[in-house]
Amino acid sequence: MAEKVVEIRDLYKSFGDLDVLKGVDLDLFREENLVVLGRSGTGKSVLIKIMVGLLKQDKGQMNVLGQEVSTLHTKELNELRLKIGFSFQNSALYDSMTVRENMEFPLVRNIKNLTKKEITMRIEELLEAVGLPNTINQMPSELSGGQKKRIGVARTLILNPEIMLYDEPTAGLDPITCVDINNLINEVRERYKTTSIVITHDLTCAKMTGDRMAVLLDGQFSSIGTFEEVFPHAEDKRVKSFYDYNFIES
Numbered sequence: 001m002a003e004k005v006v007e008i009r010d011l012y013k014s015f016g017d018l019d020v021l022k023g024v025d026l027d028l029f030r031e032e033n034l035v036v037l038g039r040s041g042t043g044k045s046v047l048i049k050i051m052v053g054l055l056k057q058d059k060g061q062m063n064v065l066g067q068e069v070s071t072l073h074t075k076e077l078n079e080l081r082l083k084i085g086f087s088f089q090n091s092a093l094y095d096s097m098t099v100r101e102n103m104e105f106p107l108v109r110n111i112k113n114l115t116k117k118e119i120t121m122r123i124e125e126l127l128e129a130v131g132l133p134n135t136i137n138q139m140p141s142e143l144s145g146g147q148k149k150r151i152g153v154a155r156t157l158i159l160n161p162e163i164m165l166y167d168e169p170t171a172g173l174d175p176i177t178c179v180d181i182n183n184l185i186n187e188v189r190e191r192y193k194t195t196s197i198v199i200t201h202d203l204t205c206a207k208m209t210g211d212r213m214a215v216l217l218d219g220q221f222s223s224i225g226t227f228e229e230v231f232p233h234a235e236d237k238r239v240k241s242f243y244d245y246n247f248i249e250s
Contacts, residue, residue: 002029005163005195006051011060013046020046022219023060028163033189033196035210037203037242042216044199048165052084053077065162082110085161085194089168091152093140099127100136103155110159126154129191130184146177153184157192164188164196170205182208203231203243215239 006028013021020043028034038044049055050062053069062069065083072080093102103123107114127133130150140148149169156164166185170178182205188194198209206213206227213230215223217238223230234240 002032004028005030005032005065006197007061007063008047009061009063011047011050011062012058013043013050013055014058019219021057024216024220026214026221026224028195028197031189031193031195032211033185033198033209035198035200035206035213036216037200037206037213038216039201039242043219044216045167047216048086048167048197048199051165052081052086082159083161084163084165085156085159086165087149087153087156087167087169089171091140091148093148093151093155095140097140098136099132099138099140099143099151102140102151103127103158106155107158122158126157127151129157129187130154144177145173146180149173149177149181150184153188157188157194160192162195164194166196166198166200168200168202169198170200170202178202178205179208181205185209215242 004027008024008026011021011024024047036044046055050057051064051069053072056070064080067080069080097105100123103126104119107119107122123136124133127136130153132147132150135143135147135151143151169181169185173181185196185198186209189196198205200206210227212225213223213227214221215230222236223234223239230239231243234243
């Protein structure tokens with residue numbers, strides 16, 4: 001059996017009278033790409049925020065890399081967060097910094113005593129890995145949407161995270177660039193042995209990148225399995241409508 005990197009049991013989270021997570025159970029295994037699907041407002045982002053300690057569950061367990069997140073003190077939580085890389089939907093690059101400076105920032109902030117040569121080598125290695133070695137001195141405004149996504153992934157990898165969290169990685173991109181980003185997610189896993197959660201509405205992205213799908217509906221995972229096990233012959237009408245919207249409606 002593969003090692004469990006994340007183990008979630010009976011997780012609940014409410015905001016006032018709004019029950020968002022209602023007894024969630026989920027496992028994430030070492031070097032797995034797990035896709036989390038669900039409509040807006042179903043709790044996908046809340047789940048991720050609990051995972052990195054930005055929110056605290058009302059009940060249940062969130063065990064990440066062998067640690068119960070809700071019990072960690074600030075220092076321990078910060079150390080855990082360094083092992084989790086978050087690739088934001090909008091890439092979250094600093095507009096006033098070059099690509100080099102964007103990538104230097106987390107490295108210099110979190111790892112002391114690196115020489116300039118070591119920093120440059122690490123940046124160049126990752127830019128090469130995402131296929132953009134010649135962008136090192138460019139500004140974000142000079143990059144396309146797909147290039148920004150790639151730079152965002154490279155910056156996330158700069159600290160060698162064990163877990164990658166991808167938030168809507170193909171949002172706002174043309175179909176050809178979407179395929180490039182999906183391939184990149186798979187390449188990152190193969191090259192850096194990462195374990196990943198991919199949050200997406202895009203079932204093409206899910207099919208290309210996910211070893212398993214987890215469909216979050218009404219505060220619980222209604223379906224967990226491979227793409228073929230979850231789609232397209234889902235008996236749950238809510239899951240089927242999600243598939244139909246992505247692949248049938250024009």
